[in-house]
Amino acid sequence: MGTNTREPSIEIISHRGASGHRPEHTLGSYELGARFGGDFIEVDLVATSDGALVARHDPEIGGTTDVADRPEFAGRETSRIIDGAEITGWFVEDFTLAELKTLRATERLPHVRPENTAHDGEYEIPTLAEIIELAKELTAELGRPIGVYPETKHPAYHRSIGLALEPLLETELDENGLRGPEPEVPVYLQSFEADSLRALADVGVARVFxxxxxxxxxxxxxxxxxxxxxxxxxAIGPAKDLVISRDTDGNLTEPTSLVDDAHEAGLLVHPFTFRSENRFLPTNFRSGGDPNAYGGFAAEYEAFFEVGVDGVFTDHSRHAFLARELFERGE
Structure with a gap:
């Protein structure tokens, strides 16, 4: 490992799709991310009670679906301990895929992205198989590769409840032609847990820690x-502040040695997560007093591109695409 052979470029990874413009982890969000210039569809994977892999940011779905408004599922609200934290709500592993398909996605950050709430109730919860099919269709239509970038979410927790994600993921990739050195569309597999990546070694595609x-x-x-x-x-996918730190006032300061050190080890670097709203930007790139308005996002991308990152996770693929165009033209 550590000798990734992908062509050198700055990859745009559509974080949960175009989640700055549509409710996250929906086919509508994923499609828009690709049409806005994204190279990869980033997917968080969790498992249903009957072993289907679906896209949600976390096993708890009270904040990203209409489940709380469904009286037929009121009795399923419960509490669980996940990675040491007690969480109360509704959990994917308590639903079959058929039951989950009756729910509809909602905007996770309505106070930040109120315009996205216009799409509440529009989209189902997608399966990994549906997302892969979408990536293949977009690859054919757009004439450029649209890859998939799945993350095993809380894999140790899933193993503890008898729903290990890795075998399920390996089967899905195998059935959809995404194993080995030449998958039908590009693939990265990602996780915060090293053991999960080790368990996926035999899949034969790039892995991101x-x-x-x-x-x-x-x-x-x-x-x-x-x-x-x-x-x-x-590759590594570090939090942005590990690449370029911020001072106590939230201003972007000097780069760390992480990108150079990672490249020396043969690792690509894909930092997360770039968002265009003022509230998420470094203080010195904010504009005006509205925390939800767009600020100087292009300057933030430029700073990271100059450090030499190989890709970026972004909620706003169009903004990343335009920033990359400017950077590559030297403007």
Whole structure:
């Protein structure tokens, strides 16, 4: 591992689709992300009670579907401990795929993206198989590869309840022609858990180790730690602040050595997550007083492109595409 052979370029990874413009993890969001210039459809995977892989940000779906308004499912509200945190709500693993398909997606951040709520109730919860089919259709229509970038969400938790994600994912990829060195559409597999990526070694596609800012990720940020990552992954997906830090006022400061160190280890670097609203931007790139208005997002992309990142996770694929165009033209 650690010797990824993909052509060097800046990949645009549509984070949960065009989630700045449509409710996340819906076929409408994924399609729009690709049409806006995204190279990959980024998917968070969780499992239903009957072993179907579906796209939701977390097993709990009270905040991203209309399940709370469905009286037939009122009795399924419960509490679970996931990765040490107690969460109350409705959980995908308590629903069959058929039951889940009766629900409709809703906007996860209505206070930030109120325009997206106009699409509440419009979309079903998609399966991984449906997403792969969409990627193939868009690849044929747009005349350029549209890849898939699935994440195993809380894989240790899923194993603990008898719904291990890795075998399910491996089967889906196999059945859809996405295994081995020449999949029908490009594929990255991603996870915050190293054991999950190790379990997917036999799939034969690129794997990405996600790195958050939590203390337990710190050992991986050294040259020695990155050399270890290169034994089970082809890329890292670090939180943005691990690439370029912010000061106490939230201003973007100087790059760390992470990109250079990762490249030295043979790893690509795909930081997350770029969002165009002022509230998410570095303080020195914000514009005006409305936290939900777009700020100077192009300047943030440029700063990261200059550091040498190989891709970006973004909620606004069109903005990333335009920023990449400007950067590549030297403007």
């Amino acid at each position: 996600l790195l958050g800012g939590e203390e337990h990720f710190r050992p991986y940020l050294t040259p020695e730690g990155l050399a270890d990552v290169a034994t089970f992954a082809d």
